[in-house]
Amino acid sequence: MQKVKTALLSYGMSGKVFHAPFLSFHTGFELVGSWERSQKKIQEEYPDTKSYSSLDSLLEDDIDLVIVNTPVETHFEYAKKALLAGKHIVVEKAFTTTVAEAEELHALAKSKGLKLAVFQNRRWDSDFKTVKAIYSQGILGDLVEAEFHFDRYNPNLSPKQHKESRNPGAGILKDLGPHLIDQALHLFGFPDAVFADIRITRSHSAVDDYIDLLLYYSSFSVRLKASFFVREAIPSYVLHGKKGSFLKSRGDVQEDDLKAGKKPDLIHWGKETPAQEGILHTEKDGAIIHKKVPTLSGNYYDFFEGLHDAIVYDKQVPVTSEDGLKVMQIIEASIQSNQEKRVMFL
Template sequence: MQKIRTALLSYGMSGKVFHAPFISFHPGFELIGSWERSKKLIREDYPSVKSYATMEALLEDDVDLVIVNTPVETHYEYAKKVLLAGKHAIVEKAFTTTVAQAQELAALAKERGVKLAVFQNRRWDSDFKTVQKIISDKVLGEIVEAEFHFDRYNPLLSPKSHKETANSGAGILKDLGPHLIDQALCLFGLPESVFADIRITREHSLVDDYIDILLYYPDFRVRLKAGFFVREAIPSYMIHGKKGSFLKPRGDVQEDDLKLGKKPNLDTWGKEPKSKEGTLHTEIKNDIFNAKVPTLQGNYYDFFDGVWNSISNDISEPVTAQDGVHVMQIIEAAIQSSAQKKVIDL
């Protein structure tokens, strides 16, 4: 198996939790190291790798793939440098801060003949995979409406200054919003128009921390919501069709397990507890079905395996740059809609 030499642009939470464990576990990757500005931490977990003092040193090294896992407002600048250096890239969400930046990166990757993937790992959450199967199986009949939530209860400001300082990449719309938007687009494609309400609800907050986005499709609507004042959560996925409904709480265990230092595997990884199963209430072959539905297994490994296949076999990325462009189109439309208090046609 061809080894893809991979480096990170930071080794904070995302590098330590979401990327390094899968890169080091997948037989097709070799973790080379990370750019570390102040704290030198990666060698504590991976003693044989390098800690780069500068991004230039990293790009000059024998590296095939670079993961851009830095604050959102830096994604465009850093990803562009990676692509210009002839390296493949994975860029975290939000892909960029504008549609124009996303389109430029997509075009540059194509021009340079390198792969560019967006890290929308939530496509491989156990709960979303289950929702995806319910919809693909058409057991609800014609979809009338869907509502996805990414709710939390956390009134305190983040200690990470880049998350709370007013900048082009800060705020819940570009933090949790891309997860919800990408999942909606993955299931239903681009909508015809967008309406959004974007607010600040936490005391002393300088960035948006509440979103309510309505996507208009010809025959149905999809609502996407996220906020920090939901102490008693409702189901994170609610899909209603002309034959029935499916309600699913958020239950994917991967992030929590990774934060605890657990290592991914291909057997038991990403299995939700039975208590998080969704409820399917519908009509199947003229019989009413109302019961819990087993949750599919999630595994972020599949994203990285898709990247390996994309590079090794010259096929499409598991989440393409164009997917990233589409998410940014929804984000820009949402900002415009909230500011103007009107529906924005795409």
Template sequence: MQKIKTALLSFGMSGKVFHAPFLELHEGFELVGSWERSKQLIRKEYPKTKSYPSLESILEDDEIDLVIVNTPTDTHFDYAKKALLAGKHVLVEKAFTTTVAEAEELASLAKEKKLKLSVFQNRRWDSDFKTVKDVLDKDLLGEITEAEFHFDRYSPSLSIKTHKETPSSGSGILMDLGPHLIDQALFLFGFPEAVFADSRITRDRSVVDDYTDILLYYPRFRVRLKASLFVREAIPSFVIHGKNGSFLKKRGDIQEDALKIGKKPNLKNWGTESRSQEGLLHTESGGKIIHENIPTLQGNYYGFFDELYTSITQNTEEPVTAQDGINTMRIIEGAIKSNKQKQVIQL
């Protein structure tokens, strides 16, 4: 089996939790090492890897096929561009870039260089979202009239990660949790006609937005996307209403929590939610009212990496394309403009 030799640009939480375990699990990838500016930690977890002293040392290494740009958002464009120019395939964490223009430039460069460029929108492979998509794919609700997605937390204290709390083009909840919600909405419903957004600061001493409410306008329905850090008692994270019925689902995916405590993913029972988290389907089919819990599909971020492997080795489409990333950035730019002007922005 062809090996895709891969380097991370950071071995913090993102590299340690979301990338390295799945690169290790997938036999088609080989984690060669990570750029580590000060602490050299990767070899403690993966003894066969190496710590690179600089970005240039990774880009000059002919052994590296794939570079994962998992650094702060405002570095994504610069690092991804340098990696593409060095002839490497690139996987970029969300948010893809800080502007639409940057996203389009990266997409154009990847196409010119005949390289793969993908965005790590791993939440498409969450158990809860996969179940929501399955309900829609089976047309269990009829014509959709409205949907509301939440990514809420109770986190009143400022983050210890300075870059997250310092005003920049890549900071704030719209750039942090917003891309997850936006990508999921676009994946299910396509690109909207217009957007309205309200973003604000709610935490004491915060200087970056930590609340956002985005309304996407489609011809026959609306989709609301909300993220807040002051939700102690969470409501269902996915609420979808159609002309035949409704589906409500809590955010129940267990992968992130399991990875954070050091559990290793597998291909059998990984990402299996508790039955207590099952979503509620209340609809009508064939003249019969259905009011029951729906079994949750299994989540597994391995699916993303498997599709990425196939994309690189067989020249198929990336699991999340650069165009997907561009579209998400178009919504974010529209939301920023809407929040500033307090009006609906046509897209």
């Protein structure tokens, strides 16, 4: 199998948890190293890798793919440099800070014949995969409404300054928002309009930490919510159709397992406990169905599998720059909606 030589632009939480374990496990990738500014950590876990002292030194090396996993406000600058250096890239969410930046990166990658993917790993969460499967079956009938939540209880400010300081990439809209928006667009397509309520709820917070977005489609609506003040969580996925409903908690175990140092595999990975199974209440052929639905296994490996095939066999990347651009269009429309207190038609 042809190996894709890959480098990370940081080895903090995302590099250590979401990228390195899969790049080292997948036989089609070679994890070459990471740009590390202060602490030099990558070689402790991956002794054969390099620790680069600068972005330029990384880009000058024999690298095929660059993972832009730095703070959001740096995504555009670093991604553009990597593309100009002739590297394929993966950019974490939020893709950029503006629609204009997303459009420029999309056009640049296309003009240079390079692959540009957005790391929307939550498409491969066990909970969302199960929601997608139920919706795709049509067993709920025509959709009336859906509601997706990414809620937490954490009134404290993050110790990471880039998350809490006023900068173009900070705030929950560009942190958790892209996950919710991408899942909605992936499932339902691009909406006709959006209305948004974006607020600051934590003491001493300088950035938004509460979002309530309402996406309008021709015959249904989708609500996307994220908050740091949800001590007792409700189901994270709620779908109501004209025949029935499906409710599912956010139960994917991958992030916690990766943080605990567990390594991915293709057999036992990403399995939720039965206690997290969703509830299906619907009607089929005149019979009422009310039952728990076994959760599908999640696995971020599938993103990297698709990414490898895109680079080596010239296939489409698993999450395209067009996907990232559409998410940014929803984010910008949401900001304007919140400012003007009105529905924004897209």
